[in-house]
Amino acid sequence: MIRVLFADKPENWARYERPLTEAIAATGVEAQIVQPGEIDPAQVDYVVYSPQGPVQDFTAYTGAKAVLNLWAGVERVVGNETLTQPLCRMVDAGLERGMVDYVTGHVLRYHLGIDATLAQQDGVWRHDGGVPPLARDRSVVMLGLGALGKACAEALAGLGFAVTGWSRSPKDIPGITCLNGDDGLAEALSKAEILVSILPDTPETTELLNADTLVQMPKGARIINPGRGTLIDDDALLAALDRGQIGHATLDVFRAEPLPPEHPYWAHPHVTVTPHIAAESRAETASEVIAENIRRGEAGEPFLYLVDRSRGY
Ligand SMILES: NC(=O)c1ccc[n+]([C@@H]2O[C@H](COP(=O)([O-])OP(=O)(O)OC[C@H]3O[C@@H](n4cnc5c(N)ncnc54)[C@H](OP(=O)(O)O)[C@@H]3O)[C@@H](O)[C@H]2O)c1
Numbered sequence: 275m276i277r278v279l280f281a282d283k284p285e286n287w288a289r290y291e292r293p294l295t296e297a298i299a300a301t302g303v304e305a306q307i308v309q310p311g312e313i314d315p316a317q318v319d320y321v322v323y324s325p326q327g328p329v330q331d332f333t334a335y336t337g338a339k340a341v342l343n344l345w346a347g348v349e350r351v352v353g354n355e356t357l358t359q360p361l362c363r364m365v366d367a368g369l370e371r372g373m374v375d376y377v378t379g380h381v382l383r384y385h386l387g388i389d390a391t392l393a394q395q396d397g398v399w400r401h402d403g404g405v406p407p408l409a410r411d412r413s414v415v416m417l418g419l420g421a422l423g424k425a426c427a428e429a430l431a432g433l434g435f436a437v438t439g440w441s442r443s444p445k446d447i448p449g450i451t452c453l454n455g456d457d458g459l460a461e462a463l464s465k466a467e468i469l470v471s472i473l474p475d476t477p478e479t480t481e482l483l484n485a486d487t488l489v490q491m492p493k494g495a496r497i498i499n500p501g502r503g504t505l506i507d508d509d510a511l512l513a514a515l516d517r518g519q520i521g522h523a524t525l526d527v528f529r530a531e532p533l534p535p536e537h538p539y540w541a542h543p544h545v546t547v548t549p550h551i552a553a554e555s556r557a558e559t560a561s562e563v564i565a566e567n568i569r570r571g572e573a574g575e576p577f578l579y580l581v582d583r584s585r586g587y
Pocket residue numbers: 346347348364365369417418419420421422423440441442443444472473474475476478479500501502526527550551552553554587
């Protein structure tokens with residue numbers, strides 16, 4: 275009998291109790307799921323972890339075989355010096371579909387000019403005789419082609435958009451123009467009518483969108499950021515929005531969350547703030563990923579979605 279510690283916020287246990295219990299049982303591994311404080315930490319075999327949970331010091335978890343993150347992002351734990359066990363991140367089919375919905379929804383909103391339509395219900399018939407562009411005439415750039423970026427890129431390509439993706443390592447994804455490296459970034463930025471950033475927060479990605487890179491985008495470009503707040507130099511983005519270099523930004527993630535009420539993003543006419551709701555782990559599907567990694571740990575097989583701690587993601 276192994277012991278699995280559920281170390282998310284206590285109020286999330288109600289959502290996870292049934293799916294996690296059933297998913298672990300379905301693997302054939304005999305496990306007792308415990309809450310913090312119920313047993314000696316040294317007896318815990320796996321820590322189901324959340325950056326919002328009560329366990330952030332792993333020193334006492336001397337018998338733990340892995341720390342299994344319920345979140346896709348690992349920036350709040352990857353540098354934790356008390357963590358000596360393997361760290362796995364969440365790649366969850368439910369979370370992925372949520373991100374695809376959020377990204378395709380906001381890309382279509384920009385593509386179709388839905389904000390302007392909603393603002394123009396004023397009795398003026400503005401048919402200028404022009405033909406609206408099709409998705410295939412709209413260039414969308416995805417920064418990050420990991421689990422989430424790739425799924426979003428494929429969904430957008432499926433809708434007909436001309437999609438370019440950029441990642442650290444070279445990729446070959448049918449229907450997507452894949453770029454990497456510094457030259458690749460410059461090329462991607464130069465054609466980003468709509469840019470979506472789904473990069474992790476690492477030292478290399480910090481303020482990737484800054485005064486120098488924003489100016490490389492087509493004038494009036496739109497930005498959607500469901501990645502992390504640190505990807506953007508906020509002052510540079512506000513300045514680029516004020517002078518029309520960037521036409522609009524939809525931001526889901528911020529350096530400080532909740533975004534303080536006095537932050538200029540809230541009142542900016544060309545910014546939409548969403549409260550870190552792009553994609554959440556779903557208990558049913560996330561529990562299956564946790565259970566599969568526990569099964570692998572017990573069978574001596576390599577873990578899925580192991581974080582490379584030197585790379586930071
Ligand atoms: N807003 C929300 O609700 C929400 C929800 C979930 C996740 N997220 C965010 O989304 C992020 C991405 O998640 P994921 O599961 O897709 O991560 P992932 O599978 O680890 O993919 C990360 C992607 O970013 C690329 N990348 C990393 N560092 C780079 C660099 N320096 N230059 C260029 N490309 C770089 C990686 O390139 P390689 O492929 O070459 O490694 C990979 O394509 C998470 O880290 C989290 O911050 C947000």
